[in-house]
Amino acid sequence: MADKRFFKRAGPFSLGELARLSGARLLRPQEEGRLCHDVAPLELAEPEALSFLDKRKYLGAFARSRAGAVVVAPELAESAPPGMALLLHDAPYRAYALIAQAFYPEPPVAPRRAASASLDPSASVPEDCAVAEGAVIEREARIGHRSSLGANTVVGAGVEIGDDCRIGANVTLSHAILGARVVIHPGARIGQAGFGFAPDRSLPSKLPQLGRVIIGDDVEIGANTTIDRGAGGDTVIGSGSMIDNLVQIGHNVVLGRCCVLCGQVGISGSTILGDFVMIGGKGGLADHLSIGSGARIAANAGVMRDVPAGATVAGSPAFPIKEFMRQTALLQRLAGTKDAR
Amino acid sequence: MADKRFFKRAGPFSLGELARLSGARLLRPQEEGRLCHDVAPLELAEPEALSFLDKRKYLGAFARSRAGAVVVAPELAESAPPGMALLLHDAPYRAYALIAQAFYPEPPVAPRRAASASLDPSASVPEDCAVAEGAVIEREARIGHRSSLGANTVVGAGVEIGDDCRIGANVTLSHAILGARVVIHPGARIGQAGFGFAPDRSLPSKLPQLGRVIIGDDVEIGANTTIDRGAGGDTVIGSGSMIDNLVQIGHNVVLGRCCVLCGQVGISGSTILGDFVMIGGKGGLADHLSIGSGARIAANAGVMRDVPAGATVAGSPAFPIKEFMRQTALLQRLAGTKDAR
């Protein structure tokens, strides 16, 4: 189970309750009164805990698991070991996430203002916010209700933060407008001037960066990720987008709704993404591109051209994934290495 | 126009003034008294604003723009919509940068010492500096005139910072000597020990890192970028160099004058760059290389060998750009994918 020093567990819950809150269906309805005390991965789960199976490749771990209950897709249920209670759901990982949230709810924000925090008198910080030690809120900044600011975080002049946001420690925000329920992990840098200058043989002439960063609702931004403000016009992060650690987002980039950027992705200035775009780890995009909704960009890809909606690309320079795989296979074959693997 | 919460605009300026300060020439000198109130990109500019056109690919936006005045290269001027005032310049983006600086000048540093800042009594911090909340200046550090230190920034013992530097929030500096007019964005880490140790089957033996980071004048360093100090000898960043976010610079790297490193570039230890070297996003350089002046390294390149002055390389491992393009095209053709694109 989760280390009590760090996590507080709720429950227990009956399997009936867990089925209801996750939208799952109990395979054996007569088990609905059985109590469940925790959640855990298949390999770690004890008999009092619930787990999940979302991929066929983990069927072995499923068969060996000591978990008392498991959320599973109906077609994989028959591989369960005897005695395991089964909750059936077409999206087991999502159902499991909802159940785990019930066991380990995010603790509510405990209103406080640390004595060592600095709040400019002109800033608006509701009483129900939590402002940790050393946090700095500059003039005219406005924080929403029930939002929390981590220790030594700096909120620049004029920044707006919506309700129920959770800003981690050592974060820097400037020139930014955040929606509600935004989560920002430690060390993220939002709103600094972008990389804009005219090269010159003597010294570069810097272009004043006059835009903002606009972040929608329910966005999550990873640790030490950097998002530059617009040069003219804004950098925009669409609602529901999930951004991992150490991601770089240049000025005037626009992300649609629910985009997913894995660790160390980089997006150059003025590139526009539609909704539900997914980019694997270390994927890089050149500037001024247009990436259609639902496009998928493989890990390590280097995208130099527009990507149509729904397409999947890979490689550097990036090609449609099938072409990339054909190229890779051909090169292996020609080099006589295919059989040697 | 720029959000008033974050930016303060100067002006208006007459087109004559703007032509003079940017070195541009008014196509129709009789328009020199016309007033201009702002700057904005072509698509966003209103009739009272000035914009610029620097690339042929934006001719469409130029033709559709409502901007009252545009800086443009002489050969593209004829595509202007009727009524638009034109300022002619061979480097329109540079001229525009100068004009934008006039409208949005960097506000002067307002001298202050936040009560929560910690200044070691042996540190030298002129009265005309701005030291924000929670900033820490350790023993014997010396700050130049009119420099500003952001909130919660830490300046280590003995560090020297030149005049008119702007150090952002949550920055860490140690073992470093900075020139004048250096700009450091939030979260940059300058001067920590580099990655130096002798591997061993029991435990690595660490090599004390005994050098410094020497930063010239007019350097800009991006958010969350890391620059390690030298191991023996120094890490050097030449004057006028522009370094984007999340860049890694290893110990004993030397950058010449006016180098440009885009986001997420990585340079391994002891690699030496000449002047005016440009590296695209995510470009990586092995250790102990020599990169000649004016060399250009494409985004995503993985450079394993020296690069001669003036050369352009791409790919991983990197080849001269023409070879890289020939290789890419050949592979496409052989895999039968060229026509399918």
Place this chain on the structure above:
Amino acid sequence: MADKRFFKRAGPFSLGELARLSGARLLRPQEEGRLCHDVAPLELAEPEALSFLDKRKYLGAFARSRAGAVVVAPELAESAPPGMALLLHDAPYRAYALIAQAFYPEPPVAPRRAASASLDPSASVPEDCAVAEGAVIEREARIGHRSSLGANTVVGAGVEIGDDCRIGANVTLSHAILGARVVIHPGARIGQAGFGFAPDRSLPSKLPQLGRVIIGDDVEIGANTTIDRGAGGDTVIGSGSMIDNLVQIGHNVVLGRCCVLCGQVGISGSTILGDFVMIGGKGGLADHLSIGSGARIAANAGVMRDVPAGATVAGSPAFPIKEFMRQTALLQRLAGTKDAR
């Protein structure tokens, strides 16, 4: 010699002492009483300093060096210039590291608690620790003996830090247990929630991240590196591992003993590394992989499959290094570029 503002030198030492402490052998034992005052690289060393030669490619610098003494492998000793004292060792770089540590020992931690630091009354912080300005230690955290915390560093609730750890400035730690002698450079982020959610057409469902980060003894973690805590189960960094700057380590990753991760490496969730794995700069690993002990992953590699113990892989997607080199050479030849280089 090292800048006195930043480094304090011990010594002088006789060559006899230096040979003993490094396990080297003096070529001419009669020189054992000769005094040595400093260490420096071959090109910078003055006659009173000791240097080292560890690679044949630096024989030229060796022959030209003014160093008074040099640690060198026995088979390269004959290239020495006349008058240079020679210490023979099979691992000259390691011997040099030990000698450099003698000249520049890490200063002991000077116990202190800065007035502006915030220590929760329930936290355990021995008197012999150094807690710098603005550091924040939250409830129930436990710091080991003689450990130091840099300015504006935040240690979250319940975190445990072992003895003799050195945590830099502006670091964030949460949900983590650290061993002894761990070094963390500025801006590292350890223990934040990993990138775990079930995608959905409306909004992603986040999976509570219920694990920890467990860090062994003698680990070094670079500036602005990010290590997420486990989702269920822990993220583990084995003892003696060296991690460079801007590295991303996802939830549930396990590193064995003495792994070496160069700058900007990224390891996706649940990938398991054995002992002594080395990953070059920018190397990326997909999730749920198994990398055997002693495996070597080249810079820029994109690893999509398991790597057996002792293997070396390169490329993206990564292949065994010989295959990768054969593919690269073939492509060059076919494109007719080989001779043109």
